[in-house]
Amino acid sequence: MTVILFAIPLFFLLIGIELIVDYKRKTGHYRTNDAITSLTAGVLSRVVAIGHQLIPFTVYILVYDAVALFSLPDTWWVWIVAFVAYDFFYYWNHRMGHEMSILWAAHVVHHSSEDYNLTTALRQTSGALFSWIFYLPLALLGFEPAMIITVGALNLVYQFWVHTQHIKTLGWMEYVFVTPSNHRVHHAQNRVYIDKNYGGVFILWDRLFGTFIPELKDESPVYGIRGALKSFNPIWANLQIYSQLTRDSYHTRSWKDKFRVWFGRTGWRPDDVSARFPQDKKPLSEFKKYHPKIHKAVTRYSLLQHIIMLGVTLYLLLNIGALPTSHQLIAVVTVIVMSIQNGFILSQSKMSLAMEGPRLLVFPLLWVAAGMGTAALVYAVCSVISLFVLGIAVRYTHQRPPLEEAVLPTEPDNLA
Template sequence: MESWILLAMAPVFLGLIAVEAWYWKDRRPVYSLRDTLSNAALALMHQGADAIAWLLVIGLYYAVYQHRLFDLPGSAWTIAGLFVAQDFFYYWFHRAHHRIRWMWASHVTHHSSERLNLSTAFRQSLTYPISGMWLFWLPLAWLGFEPKNIIAVVAINLGFQFFVHTEAVGKLGWIERVFNTPSHHRVHHARNPKYIDRNYAGVLIIWDKLFGSFVEEDPAVPCEYGVVTPIRTHNPITLTFHEWIAMFRDAARPQQSLGSRFKQLFGPPERGHSETPREPRIEFRDPRPALNAGDTDR
């Protein structure tokens, strides 16, 4: 159901991408043809894997639902409660995918572009089911929310997040206090030391403010997008699997204890010692525009 909801919204997404690309055409090289095509390919791969994953795990959701704590009627208040609860669990899903390398191996794909535009929202990995994305929504079924409604709300949450992947929208006044906005999400995609691993919100920014991960966009510190160690490719296969390969290579290095191997897989991403994982935070700044190598269509 999630894939079908997002596919139904595709005409809106594609139309807004076209408008945004036109807006930036004579201003700044925010869009690149190869980068955008790469994003589209990754989206198609992700949607296929996501649909298969839901078919495989939906039975588990209904099994958990049979042992639910509460019988929650299908009302507007129930759906509203589900929306808030799912957004809460999304925050922890997102935070875990930045702080546990096994999960970062999937999520790094989304952060690998050195551009930020609406098409970046499509830049997803087909390996999310392997990294355990579906686990984070299981408590909702145990609480008493029907699985079909959980899937629908997950899709709505992800659909909302499409709109925060843009540089074309500035600050939004009081909305910034409660909701995730383009300004907040620009911080999340930035690799500046001040901004790394901040603003994990899906829809409500209040979780970041409650749990100490919120940072406001600072006009004095322009966002530099991408990962600290750039991935210089537009190949969707490489973008999908490069960190998995690096992670297993690090874990397989000889003369390591079992504990060290475990930490390479499930510790913070910066534990990696190969050339592809994120490096420790550094203060160096490259003054050149943050463009992917090989981008010539400007």
């Protein structure tokens, strides 16, 4: 967690630089609605991790203490071996996350973005409950828990920079490391690219196990998933596939298939369910990005709420050890409610705008009543400013026809 926290300022600096480059080159790789959703999903993944990350960490420690075969010294070469070994097991964790339905249900969040930029790297799942199992062999080999947590965080930090379209190929690096070019392939929904390039840091594992493909000159990647999310709600992004698997498992008449739905190959559905509830997936040539039209004033209000939510999250993460449980809970609920509301706003829900007024009144009072001190005062001031901006957004929405805030993918997005 500490490594990730230190890396956050660097992440936002690089996003800012990419935004400037994107604007100057007029490439249009950013849309405000999609970028906000990616960042919000990343925030939720960090907040939810507060609750469930202790479980895998505890299991790893138990295995390490009970059955570690070796006692490895804390030397530089052990750290290098740990870094490489972690990436090897990450490859298999990542690969199974694409090839088994229940694991894909968690990982799909990261692939649900229909854009590809540095914010996509932060669109992480809040429900990876089983990935820790893949790293238990490292405990068996004797790698200390703190070492694995650190190299795992470094692995994740490395993967950030490869989520860009502004870097083409990188010569010899393409043969050894995961690069923007070969990772763009991984995020594509083109049939030729599906289930390829799983590596985190090293592309060597893909070359070794037959899952590598280079970015083809005559096949531009089309980003997103075939069963498109069609929502900017980060909660639904986390639940979409779980919901489908639950329905399929419930409706199939075969008890064997009720189990296979969850642990079978990704995309597999029982014959009786497919017949009763067919899924119509249009050809890739007909694919269009999900892009509801909303007034610029509404998008600016949404962007303001996202910035405030980032502030609440940063306050929570930096003070997690000092905050009482009740204050932690209030901050977490605030982040979750703001995330859901913002998703509805970006999806053109007028009801969500109507609900913003009560939210902006109730939550600051909750913070004050809980005795959250200076933080409550700051949050209340932000809410007052938000009420003013909300009034402008509602007025423009009613007085003028909706205008599309995020322009076509061939032009740069205006985040102002």
